[in-house]
Amino acid sequence: MLELNDVHCVIGKHAVISGVSLQIGEGELVCLLGANGAGKSSLFKTISGLITPTQGTIEFEGRPIHKKNPEKIVKLGVSLCPEGRKLFPRLSIRKNLMMGAYTRYREKSQTAKTLREIYELFPILEERADQEAGTLSGGEQQMLAIGRSLMCKPRLLLLDEPSLGLAPLIVKKIMETIEGINRGGVTVLLSEQNASMALSISSRGYVLENGHIVLEGTARELAGNEEVKKAYIGA
Amino acid sequence: MSFFLNQMVIGIQLGSQYVLVALGLTLIFGILDISHFAHGHMYMIGAYLLYIVMVLGGVNYWLALVICMAALSIAGVVVERAVYRPLRGQPHINSFIAAIGLILVLETLVRGIQPDALRVPKPIDKNFSFLGINMEVQRLIVIVGAIVFIILLQVFIKRTRLGTAIEAMSQDREGAALVGINVNRMSALTFAIATALAAVAAVFMAPLAFVSPEMGSVLVLKAFVIVVIGGLGSMKGAILGGYLLGILEALAIAYISSAYKDVFAFGVLIIILAIWPTGIFGGRD
CATH class of the missing domain: 3.40.50.300 (P-loop containing nucleotide triphosphate hydrolases)
Incomplete structure (x- = not known):
C-alpha cells in the first residue's frame, strides 16, 4: 500500500x-x-x-x-494526525471535524455518516460539539485530532x-x-x-x-x- | 443636540471607511502574517479606477462598484502571488520592504500619469434631514453600504466552507494543509477579498474627497492602528476599532480642533492599548 x-x-x-x-x-x-x-x-x-x-x-x-x-x-x-495535534483552537469541535472532511465537500450525506461514526467512537466530542477545540483537555484534543483525521475517510x-x-x-x-x-x-x-x-x-x-x-x-x-x-x- | 448627532453620523461614516480597510488588513495579517502596508495604495488605485470607469467611461456608479471590486480582487491576487508568496517563510522585514517597494511603485506610477487631484461626482447629489440630522445621501451610502459588506463578510467567514477554511488557516496553517485545504489558493482568495473591500471603501469615499496619489497613505496607518487596537487578526476588533476611531475623530474636529483630530484620536487609542496591550479582543477571532 x-x-x-x-x-x-x-x-x-x-x-x-x-x-x-x-x-x-x-x-x-x-x-x-x-x-x-x-x-x-x-x-x-x-x-x-x-x-x-x-x-x-x-x-x-x-x-x-x-x-x-x-x-x-x-x-x-492518506491522512496525518500530527504531533501537537494542529487543531483549530477557536473553531468549534464540530467545525474542526467538518474541516477534516474538507476534500469531501460533494459527499454531504457520506460526510454526515462519517461524523456520526466519529461521535460514536468519541461520544465526548458530540456532547461538546459547539465548544471551542482549544478549551478541551489534552486527551479530548487528541480524540478530536484523530477524529478529524478520520473525517476524510483515509485508507492510510x-x-x-x-x-x-x-x-x-x-x-x-x-x-x-x-x-x-x-x-x-x-x-x-x-x-x-x-x-x-x-x-x-x-x-x-x-x-x-x-x-x-x-x-x-x-x-x-x-x-x-x-x-x-x-x-x-x-x- | 442635533450638532452632536450630526458629528456622530460623520464619525460613523468615517469609521465605516476605516472598518472596510482595516478588515482587509486584519484578514491578510490573520492568514499570512503579513503587514500589507501597500493596502492603502490599493485603496487609492480603486479610487482612480472609479474615476476611469465612471467619469471617463460613463458607467453607472453601482456597476462601477462591481467593476472596481472585480479589478482590485484580481490585482490583490497578483500582489499576493508576485510580491508576497515568494517571501513566505522569510523574515518579516522582507515582506515589509516589499510592501514599501510596492507603495513607491504604485504612487510614482499614478503621480506620473495624473499628478493633480481629481473629483468624482456624487451618484446622488442630494441632502436629506432626519431627526435633526442633515446629511448628504453619499454619507448614508457609505454607512449603509459598509454595514452590508461587513455582514456579507461575516456570513461568508462564519457560514461557508471556504470562509471556515480561511478561519482555520488563520489559526493553524499546517493543520489546514493537513486536512486538504489548498493554502496557496486560500491565501490568494484572502487577498482578493481584502482588496475588494479596499475597492468598496474607495468607491464609497471617492465622491466625498479628492482622489489623489497620497490618499491611501494616512488611511493605511490609521487602519493599522485600528487592527492593533482591536487585536491583531480579530475581525470584531477591526469593526469596533474602526468605528471608535471615526467617532473620536469627528468629535475632536467638532469640539476641539480639526488640526488636533489625529492627536486626540490616537491619544485615546494609545490609552486603550495601555489598558489592553494585546488589543481589545486580545487576538484573533
Whole structure:
C-alpha cells in the first residue's frame, strides 16, 4: 500500500531523513519507534506532502506521491494526525471535524455518516460539539485530532505520537481506539516513543535513528531485541 | 443636540471607511502574517479606477462598484502571488520592504500619469434631514453600504466552507494543509477579498474627497492602528476599532480642533492599548 524507497530529506542544511526505505501492506498496523529528534515527524510530514523529499520515491497504492501537495495526498486517502495535534483552537469541535472532511465537500450525506461514526467512537466530542477545540483537555484534543483525521475517510492513517503528554489511562483508551480503527479496515502507521505500548498493538515495526532505519521486524522480534529493550522499553 | 448627532453620523461614516480597510488588513495579517502596508495604495488605485470607469467611461456608479471590486480582487491576487508568496517563510522585514517597494511603485506610477487631484461626482447629489440630522445621501451610502459588506463578510467567514477554511488557516496553517485545504489558493482568495473591500471603501469615499496619489497613505496607518487596537487578526476588533476611531475623530474636529483630530484620536487609542496591550479582543477571532 505504501512504499518508500531511499527517501532523503533536508531541512535548511540538515539532513533529517537519510535513505529511508519501508513498506506497509494493506490492513497492517505498523509502528515507527525512535527517540526525540530521530526523524519520525519529518518522515510523516514527508509522506503527507508537507516536506518534499530531496531524493527517493514514495508510492501509495502504486502511485507516486512524493511530488504531490498535501491536498492531493489527502484526496488519495492518506491522512496525518500530527504531533501537537494542529487543531483549530477557536473553531468549534464540530467545525474542526467538518474541516477534516474538507476534500469531501460533494459527499454531504457520506460526510454526515462519517461524523456520526466519529461521535460514536468519541461520544465526548458530540456532547461538546459547539465548544471551542482549544478549551478541551489534552486527551479530548487528541480524540478530536484523530477524529478529524478520520473525517476524510483515509485508507492510510499516519499517527504521530498520539500518546504524547497524556495520562496513562487516556493513553490506554487512545491505543484501544487505534486498534479498533485498524480492525475497521484502515491501515495505520503509528509513531511512538512509548515503545512497549506501540509494539503491543502493532504487527510490525521499524526503528528510526538519526534519520535512518536501523532495525525492522515483527512486533515480537522488536520487543525481544536487546537494543530496543535497552533504548526504548527501559528493561 | 442635533450638532452632536450630526458629528456622530460623520464619525460613523468615517469609521465605516476605516472598518472596510482595516478588515482587509486584519484578514491578510490573520492568514499570512503579513503587514500589507501597500493596502492603502490599493485603496487609492480603486479610487482612480472609479474615476476611469465612471467619469471617463460613463458607467453607472453601482456597476462601477462591481467593476472596481472585480479589478482590485484580481490585482490583490497578483500582489499576493508576485510580491508576497515568494517571501513566505522569510523574515518579516522582507515582506515589509516589499510592501514599501510596492507603495513607491504604485504612487510614482499614478503621480506620473495624473499628478493633480481629481473629483468624482456624487451618484446622488442630494441632502436629506432626519431627526435633526442633515446629511448628504453619499454619507448614508457609505454607512449603509459598509454595514452590508461587513455582514456579507461575516456570513461568508462564519457560514461557508471556504470562509471556515480561511478561519482555520488563520489559526493553524499546517493543520489546514493537513486536512486538504489548498493554502496557496486560500491565501490568494484572502487577498482578493481584502482588496475588494479596499475597492468598496474607495468607491464609497471617492465622491466625498479628492482622489489623489497620497490618499491611501494616512488611511493605511490609521487602519493599522485600528487592527492593533482591536487585536491583531480579530475581525470584531477591526469593526469596533474602526468605528471608535471615526467617532473620536469627528468629535475632536467638532469640539476641539480639526488640526488636533489625529492627536486626540490616537491619544485615546494609545490609552486603550495601555489598558489592553494585546488589543481589545486580545487576538484573533
